[in-house]
Amino acid sequence: MRLLILGGTEFVGRAVAVAALARGWQVTVFHRGRHEAPEGVSVLHGDRTAPDGLKALAEAACDWDVVVDTWSAAPSAVLRTAELLAPRAHRYGYVSSRSVYAWPAAAGLDENGPLVEGAAPDAEATDYARDKRGGELAAMEAFGADRSLLVRAGLIIGPWENVGRLPWWLNRVARGGPVPAPGPRELPLQYIDVRDLAEWILDASEAGLSGPYNLVSPQGHATMGELLDACVRVTGADAELRPLDEGTVAAAGVEPWTDLPIWIPRGETYDALHGADVSKAVAAGLRCRPVAETVADTWAWLGSLDGEPPLRSVRSHVGLSPEQEAALLPDVPRGPV
Template structure:
């Protein structure tokens, strides 16, 4: 098969390109070329989609001179997606658009599916998501609709949850294998049974390529089954225990310090991601449906998540190679300050 992949040099799109190559497909990657190399064996066409906006000119003309078995696009800019589908829709057998669970207007109800969860209104134009928290989701809705309107029953819309694993640039899940590898007292957010969902980037990439091969269509959430946060930490610790990190051979045993959300917020510990955060923590019932999507239809369609311990193990090995990628979470000193305050109060 001939795959056209928008991206190909970073995390998910790179994993998709590598998976397609490993299965013997021909792969062309389209990107600006400033985020790293595409996998060896893929052809790379350098395109700045913010500049090549005429679907009937330039690089688009060359791409449209070929037939493509599969297109996979991760863009979040509606005009980029509109240009691509206008240029290529008639030359593509199957189109996968990778969206996000952030398209949903209400994520307060656990067990939701694409069929029953309303989406945000589509963006009217390309919205700046730096100040409007809904802009990213609205942009993605507009991108979905552009693909659906031109490809009809030849498209697959995939809405991933939190994607994790080696190469993760966000540092969200990555925080936990790194932190647990140090041992000692570890600050963690209550409740221990809070639902949590993740998906290894390699498993998602494998499913995306298989779906393109099989011509799967429709709309699917893409994340692993929900599990209690305590189980996420237990499996992560199990995986981490199999990796030797230089300088941490004699790490002390892990002791989880479960702390209620109100206390954490009072101590300026922040949720989900970013500086001074406890990654993956989503306090508040308004996020219950983000932590617990019903993905039974996706699993039935072939998504096969690996054991989380394996992801943790590989993620820590990747970090130990010197990626220096972690961008989320408390620093060591910040965590020790919080733990000291908690000890002083008890």
């Protein structure tokens, strides 16, 4: 299989490239050159936002079986690229988001749920949800619905994460001592290991699947307690998980999801972020590795880095400040900073 990845050097795109290389696929990555591409790929450089930014793609003397696109900004960049590639590629896989569903997304929502009004396919950047839906529309406009795969991913974690959610928990647990542990422990989580996402995208592309698919783990695959326990085990830290209920968290002025990454208390937002129906993707071969494996491999990746993990500048800060942690655990002695 001949694969073109639009991106291919960070998080999801990198995972797709590594998985495809392991299958013996011929992989080309088209990117701006800001990050090193995986060893073994062919490289084309260009900037999709620049007037002549697709020149390298236009002049490439090859066609592709599959295109995978992870673009998250203006739909117009998806449309321009997809229109250029439509005569030269068989299928277009667009990594979208469950954010395309109209808010609030009800628990158990499948791919037929109501959607946000997407930005026009030729529009410049608006907001994340409308842009992702606009990207879906752009892919289908250029390739047609029967050649477009819309991968509506939820929370993505694992090695190469450039958002910082699981890395924050691992680094905080590694420092040891009392650690805020929002609960309840048995709170189910829905997420997708980036490598499982990549493998599913390649399987689905090879099988010729089209249309939208929710891509997160099945409900009950892991719990908040299991994730935090795994962080303690793999770091080997002398850490004490201090259980916190949602009332304590709210009283301290701490925000779920951002200040305490991954965690959301039960309610409307929890249903939207951790309550997706993924039966369609499971029927199409989705397999999710144990949470302990995801946590261990992410910790190993962090240990292999020379410096801090990469973070996307467009993402908001994640994790507790020292002041917020002190508010959550007021009985813990604080030394000089």
